Amino acid sequence: MNKNYRNIGALVALAGLLSSTTAFAQEKAVADTLKVKTKSEEHKSDRNVMLNAANNTGPRDVNIGLPASVGGTTVLENGLPVVYFFWPELPTKAWRQDIMINKVQLLDLGQTAIKIGDVGFSVSTFDNLGTDQFHGVGTLNSNHFGLLRGDINLSGPLNKKGLKFSAGAYLNYDPGAFKAQGLPKYYSDKTQMYKGALTQDYSFQGGTGTITAMYKYTNTEGLRQSYAPFMYKKGGKIEEIDGFKMGGDSYYENTGKIMLKDAFTGEYVNRDVIKDYGSESHTLDFIWKNTLDNGLHLNMISRYHTGKIGNYLPIMTGVNTVGDDKYTYADTGEAYAGNDVQGVLVLATKRRPLKSLMSTFEVGKKSGNHDWNIGLNQWNYQINKYATEGAIYYQEVAANPRKLIKAGSPVNDYGNMSGGLEYHNGSENKTALFITDKWDVADAFTLSLGARLEYQNLRGDYQDRELNLDNLNGTKTKINKDWLNKAFMLNAVYKMTSSFGLLGEVNYNEQGGHLENYNVGQDPKIKQSKIPGAGFGVYFNHPMISLVSKATYIQRDEYRTTxxxxxxxxxxxxxxxxxxxxIQTLGWTTDILASPFKGFNLHLLVTVQSPKYKNFAGKVAFPDGTIAEYDFSDKIVTGVSKVLLEIDPSYTWENLRVWGSARYFSKQYFNKPNTLDLEGRWETFAGANYKLNKFLDFNVTVVNLLNQRGASGSIPDGDLITTTEAAESKYNTIMSGTYIRPFTVEFGVKYNF
Known part of the structure; x- marks a missing residue:
């Protein structure tokens, strides 16, 4: 089951869909002239955005009614995206939620569109860049599968003239939930990250400022997803098959190696699926901030990022019954006696160099009823001959499966069939001017406005796949594209009484393409994508309860997706x-924060939405002459639920806090004709935090408290199953796909000194 859109854990406290203010996630609402706290701002929290049922290395996807990107939620660090674009370098290859981060904010749709030109929500993190007093903090975490994660941050002054430092180290050794033959112990994630910052405070006639130089080194390797076979039942139910435990057994081919034809030489080489596809990067930030006595601020951040990035992506293409075909084991030649075989498409890119230089300049001030800000982005990205080597093979449907060879199939000496070659090369550039303003039009009426004008271009080349070349020595096709992208936002809050008011918003965003759109070896004919959105709702505030309820609309055209x-x-x-x-989505969301008695808090969030494909029709020509036509228009988007529910209770008593989080996802379709679905599921978390003293904290977290199996994603051999009768033929058959993390107990300690 290929997961084109990462939608595991897609529900979050949707502040931006619910709020019409521009306050950041952890900023508290302040009293206005009516002595009203606009608690709609408090609904912009980053509540549980880091509780991820898919993995424990990054934030969960934030649902906006559109499919999440392959990279999930956009992540910023100190004001700039941690990577220029999520592919081929995923954010978690260059960033982790380490202890050196001292502030996290959730930026809504409008803020994300105006400040970084992206679509969706974004998580903005800020590092400890130095402290006036020496401070140290360290954490140590583990789980019952053997995770080892250590994290430390030291900061303090270096002299009495405003020079200070901060240094951190993050080490993560994650063995995953299952033991896999042929893979190293820490196959799930093995990451080292080191940070160091020097900051100089200074003053001058008319103001104060700081300047910071920060360096970060990251080295990471591991497998992104876990797969499992399962029995698919009527009604979207799944059951474990005999001999395979989801979350307890490995479905990766058991040697941990694969023979691939080198993209540059055309020769076969033996690749290690972990070590050869890791990533290593270096990042250097310069951060300059100035505040003048008249309140004007002048800020700049520049980031130079360079790395060698690898990716290994096995795609489960479908499970077939053996029938009259004959299969033998690739390693011994003995006959395969099983009833089912799994097809696997491997897309693998050995570490390739890339670099980016990104800068943002901002000037702003609170002047009377206006709080305005003007900024400039200048971002450049370059990648050097990013080549993806492909292979197709069969494996048995079993734990730690062995590779199979089908009699008569065109395999090489290593049991693989050709999976093609993908390649792109070149540079991207974005230059953007943006402006925001929070305007208190009257005591009871506030407008938040923003606009962005961005020039984007692509320059490079790709190799036409119709040439059927097995290396990169063929003629290249030039890439030369330019766009002028625009974005606008207008959010309004009207306080009708001291506790009740109206909310409204209008957003518009435009997106060009990226070099990775050319990777499959054909002209994607990229057109500018337009994303309009709007919302209208109400809020109500009371000492015991605050509520925001809002109807929303969002649409995006010209998706270009493989x-x-x-x-x-x-x-x-x-x-x-x-x-x-x-894609077009209509939705309605209600967000409630309740504090009925001392120490107890309850968050409830309900979303009802209807995301549908539009203008999605075409045909596919296969090498054997088969022509398949499709029309997915007005079908529900795969991997997105129509009903989402989140329940987050917590209780604090003296130094102990206990909490829970339960998220419900209604039925999801996992093929585009909507003839195959998966039943609704719960993702559950619970935990406790105990503060022993001012130095020492203990915590425990339980992931997947109900031990749900939670299969998800989509399957390539399902998108052309367009009739109900054909879909019924899949009942009581074996399929394969990704799944949420199994029941996991995590525990940790935090020490401040």
């Missing part, structure tokens, strides 16, 4: 196609 289609006559014959389509 879809893996399987041949209806041969599910292992996979064609990677560039598709274009639109």
């Amino acid at each position: 879809v893996n289609f399987s041949n209806p006559n041969n599910p292992t014959d996979v064609r990677r196609e560039i598709t274009n389509y639109d």
Whole structure:
């Protein structure tokens, strides 16, 4: 089951859909001239954004009614995205939520569109860049599977003239939930990250300022996803198959190696699926902030980032019954006696160099009824011959599966069939001017406005896949694209009484394309994507309860996405196609914060939405001459639930806090014709924090408290199953897919000194 859109853990406290203010996530609402706390601002919290049922290395995806990107939620560090774009370098390859981070904010749709030109919510993190007094903090975390994670941050002054430092180290050794043959012990994640910052405070006639130099080194390797086979039942139910425990057994081919044809030489080479596809990066930030006595601020941050980035992505293409075919084990040649075989498409890129230089300049001031800010982004990104080597093979449906060879299939000496070659090369550049203003029009009426004008260009080349070349020595096709992208936001808060008011927002965003759109070896014919959105709602504040309820609309056209289609006559014959389509979503969200008695807090969030594909039709031509037509228009988007529910209770008594978090996702379709679905599921968390004294804290967290299996994603051989009768043929058959983390107990200690 290929997961084109990462939607595990998609529900979060949707502050931006619920709030019409521009306050950041952890800022408290302040009293206005009516002595009213606009608690709609408090609904912009980053509540539980780091509780991720998919993995424990990054924030969960934030649901906005559109499919999440492959990279999930956008992450910023000290005001700039941690990576220029999420592919091929995912944010978690260059960033982690380490102890050196001392502030986290959740930016809503409008803020994200205006400040960074992106679509969706974004998590903005800020590092400890130095303290006036010496301070140290360290954490040590583990779980019952053997996780080892250590994290430390030291900071303090270096002299009495305003020079201070901060230094941190983050080490993560995660063995995952299952033991896998052929893979190293810490196959799930093995990461080292080191940070260091020097900050100089200074004053001058008319103001004060700081200047910081910060360096970060990251080295990470590991497998992004976990797969499992399961029995698919009527009604979208799944059951474990005999001999395989989801979350307890490995579905990765058991050697941990794969023979691939080198993209640059055309020679076969033996790759290690962990070590050869890790990533290493260096990041240097310069941060300059000035505040004048008249309240004007002048800020700048520049980031130079360089790295060698690898990716290993096995895609489960479909499970076939053996039937009259004959399969043998690739390692011994003995006959395979099983009833089912799994097709696997591997897309693998050995570490390739990339670099980026990004700068943001801002000037602003609170002047009378206005709090305005003007900024400039200048971002440049370059990648050097990013090549993806492909292979297709069969494996048995079993724990720690062995590779199989189908009699008569065109395999090489290593049991693989050709999976093609993908390649892109070149640079991207963005230059943008943006402006925001929070305008208190009257005591009871506030407007937040923003606009962004961005020039974007792509320059580079790609190799036409129709040439059927097995190396990069062929003729290249030039890439030369330019866009002028615009974004606007207007949010309004009207306080009708001291406790009740109206909220409204209008957002508009435009997006160009990226070099990675050309990676499949054909012209994606990129057109500018337009994303309008609007919302209207009410809020109510009371000492015991605050509520925001809002109806929303969002649409995006000209999606350009790679879809893996399987041949209806041969599910292992996979064609990677560039598709274009639109998505439209209507939704209604209600967010409630309640404090009925001392120490107890309860957060409830309910979302009802209807995300649908629009203008999504075409046809696929397979090498054997098969032509498959499709039309997914007006179908519900795969991997997105129509009903979302979140319940977050917590209770604090003296130095002890206990909490829980439960998220419900209604039925999701996992093929685009909506003929196959998965039943609704719960993702559950619980935990406790105990502060022993001012130095020492203990915590425990339980992930997947109910031990739900939670399969998710989409399957390539399902997107062309367009009739109910065809879908019913899948009942009581074996499929495969990704799943949420199994029941996990995590525990840790934090020491301040």
